[in-house]
Amino acid sequence: MIKPTASQPLAGIEVIELSNMITCSLAAMTMAAQGAKVIKIEPPAMGDKMRPLGTQKNGVSGFFHNCNRGKRSLAIDLKSEAGVDAVKKLIERADVLLHNYRPGVMDRIGLGSDVLRKINPKLIYVAVSGFGTEGPMADMPAFDHVIQGLAGFTDLQSSEENSFDFIRTFICDKVTAYTVSQAATAALLARVTTNEGQHIDISMLHACLAFMWPDGMMHRTLKDDDKFEMSPGSDYFQTINYKDGGVAVAPLLDSHWEALLPMVGYPELLGTPLYASIASRMTNMDQVLEVLKNPRVDIGVEKAMEILIAADVPCSPCVKRDDIESSEQIKAIGALETYVTEAMGKLTAPTPPVLFEGKSTSQAEASPLLGEHSRAILEELGWSKDAVNNLIDLGDVKVTTI
Numbered sequence: 001m002i003k004p005t006a007s008q009p010l011a012g013i014e015v016i017e018l019s020n021m022i023t024c025s026l027a028a029m030t031m032a033a034q035g036a037k038v039i040k041i042e043p044p045a046m047g048d049k050m051r052p053l054g055t056q057k058n059g060v061s062g063f064f065h066n067c068n069r070g071k072r073s074l075a076i077d078l079k080s081e082a083g084v085d086a087v088k089k090l091i092e093r094a095d096v097l098l099h100n101y102r103p104g105v106m107d108r109i110g111l112g113s114d115v116l117r118k119i120n121p122k123l124i125y126v127a128v129s130g131f132g133t134e135g136p137m138a139d140m141p142a143f144d145h146v147i148q149g150l151a152g153f154t155d156l157q158s159s160e161e162n163s164f165d166f167i168r169t170f171i172c173d174k175v176t177a178y179t180v181s182q183a184a185t186a187a188l189l190a191r192v193t194t195n196e197g198q199h200i201d202i203s204m205l206h207a208c209l210a211f212m213w214p215d216g217m218m219h220r221t222l223k224d225d226d227k228f229e230m231s232p233g234s235d236y237f238q239t240i241n242y243k244d245g246g247v248a249v250a251p252l253l254d255s256h257w258e259a260l261l262p263m264v265g266y267p268e269l270l271g272t273p274l275y276a277s278i279a280s281r282m283t284n285m286d287q288v289l290e291v292l293k294n295p296r297v298d299i300g301v302e303k304a305m306e307i308l309i310a311a312d313v314p315c316s317p318c319v320k321r322d323d324i325e326s327s328e329q330i331k332a333i334g335a336l337e338t339y340v341t342e343a344m345g346k347l348t349a350p351t352p353p354v355l356f357e358g359k360s361t362s363q364a365e366a367s368p369l370l371g372e373h374s375r376a377i378l379e380e381l382g383w384s385k386d387a388v389n390n391l392i393d394l395g396d397v398k399v400t401t402i
Contacts, residue, residue, distance in 0.1 A: 007356045008035030013188065016041065016090050017071070018078070018099040018111075020049045022144070022173035023128050023204065025067040027180035028098055032070040033352040033363045039090060039377060040068060040368065044075040044398035047370040058343050060367060066349060068367040074378070075371030075398035082383075082396050084110050089381040091116045091123060096184050100128040103138055113199045123197040124187040128180055132203035142204055147172040151208040156216050172208045179207040230282045238292040239318055240264065245301040246318035249292070249308060252278060259311030263304060265296025339364040342402050371398035 002012040013036040017028040025048065028038045042048050050064040076083045088111075091097065097116060099106060106112050106127070113125045127133075130142020131150075145166055148154050153171065154164035183200050191197060213221075219230065239246045251260050254277065261269050269275055269291065274284055281288045299307075301317050308315040319327055325336060325348060338348045343366060352361050374397050378388050391397040 002035075004035065007359060007361055009356070010185070010188075011035035013037070013095045014093060015039070015096045015098065015184075016087070016094045018087075018097070018101070018106075019128075020100065022050070022067055022170055023176045023180060024098040024100045024126075025050065026174060026177035027184070028071065029067055029069055029363075030178065030181040031096070031184065033361070034354070036096075038071040039373075040071045040073050041078070041087065042073060042075050042370060044077055044371060044395065047073075047075060047398075051370065057345060058369075060344055060369065062347070065344060065347065065367040069349065069363050070365035071368055072373035072377065073368035073371055074374050075400075076374065076378075076391075077396045078109055078111070080391075080394075080396040082391050086378065086381060087111055088116070088119055090377075091120050094120065094123060095188065096124045096126065098126045098128070098180060098184065102141070103127075103129050103133045117197055117199065121197060122191060122195070124184055124191070124200065125197065126180055126184050126187075126200045126202065128176065129201070129203045131205050133201060144170040144172045144204075147204045147208055151205060151212060152216065153208070153212060156212065172204050175211045176202065176204045176207040179210075230279075236282060236285065238289050240292050240295055240304065242295075242298050242300050242304070247301055247304045247308070248316050248318055250314040252314075254278070256311065256313045257281070259307060259313055261291065263295075263297075263299065263307050264291050266291045334360045337362055337364050341366040343369055369400040369402065371400045372402075374399045 004011045010031055013031070015028050015031055015036050015038045017024050017038055017040045019025055019028075019040075025040070028036075028040065032038045040048070046052070048064060048068070050067065051060060054061045054063040056062065056064075074086065076086055078084065078087065113127065117123050117125055129138070130147060131137040131140060137150075148166055148171070149164070151172065153167055157165045157167050180202055183202060187198055187200060236252075237248070237250050239248050249256075249260065251257055257275050258270060261267060261275065274280055274287060305315065305317060324330060330336060334351055335353070336348055337351050338346065340346050349363070352363055355361075375385075375388050378391070378397070379385065383391075388397065388399075392399060
């Protein structure tokens with residue numbers, strides 16, 4: 001029996017993932033980085049919809065790779081008898097099942113929570129939906145940008161009245177993914193005491209509301225009429241743009257503004273009531289931020305950083321994505337690793353961000369080809385070589401080899 005270690009706390013845990021796109025894929029990969037063994041079950045025709053999206057090599061995209069490192073792939077049709085039987089056999093030994101099908105789909109194909117937890121009462125069954133299992137939108141399809149709209153992210157991102165804009169990364173998918181992995185891990189911890197599994201429902205909408213609320217809805221949290229109104233904290237920050245780049249600053253303290261105002265060419269504003277305290281600054285946000293949006297002098301990024309660092313102002317240069325790999329700070333913490341896989345060649349990906357006992361770990365593993373492990377997994381479950389070949393001939397199973 002594989003036992004957990006400090007750096008691999010989920011060693012010995014087996015996760016079955018039935019999903020498309022990011023939420024469960026990234027959640028399962030996060031658990032794999034901490035030692036869990038993950039089997040990803042995909043449709044045999046085209047697999048996870050992420051596979052062909054974006055820059056790719058040999059039919060596998062960087063997008064797919066970034067959410068699926070270190071997994072095994074079983075490509076089997078869940079509408080077939082063999083597909084349902086295979087999942088049920090896997091569940092006999094599994095610890096966690098993750099899926100992001102719409103509410104009711106797993107029940108209709110015979111793989112609902114009640115069925116699978118009867119087979120294995122210790123199973124942690126995590127069902128991820130877009131809008132939840134109740135309400136007028138429960139059965140609607142959901143993608144990241146749709147949830148951004150309903151959760152208020154598109155309003156938060158825009159600075160103009162009645163104008164909306166997306167955050168240009170799949171933030172709702174990824175927030176939900178980390179919520180899923182945390183919930184599954186917490187349920188595994190509870191199982192140590194209860195000796196029982198459980199059913200968990202998580203919606204993207206709910207996860208993203210909880211994520212956005214602490215700062216994005218701070219102005220809507222207190223409901224009494226005698227509250228003192230201030231803008232959301234996120235409105236307080238601004239980049240300073242120069243010809244040679246930008247600087248991100250978070251000037252909270254009075255001392256920060258004492259350094260900042262002369263730097264951007266407004267020394268005459270030192271000591272004025274508007275900039276005298278954090279309360280006055282936050283209640284006059286539009287006026288305050290104008291000096292950062294419109295610096296009178298262009299001293300450049302390097303000089304600006306010198307001034308801000310000397311005054312202990314939280315700051316950093318704004319790095320273009322193409323330059324991230326050359327950042328000395330990112331190199332110093334070992335946040336990225338470059339390695340070679342047989343199918344995708346040389347590639348760069350993040351290392352796991354959690355340093356258990358202060359030590360970095362690697363997840364320099366391949367992402368699976370579609371059905372790369374189908375034959376091995378089915379034979380482990382008791383199918384003969386001939387039976388697997390028959391399923392391949394029927395189109396119920398796909399096997400891909402490098």
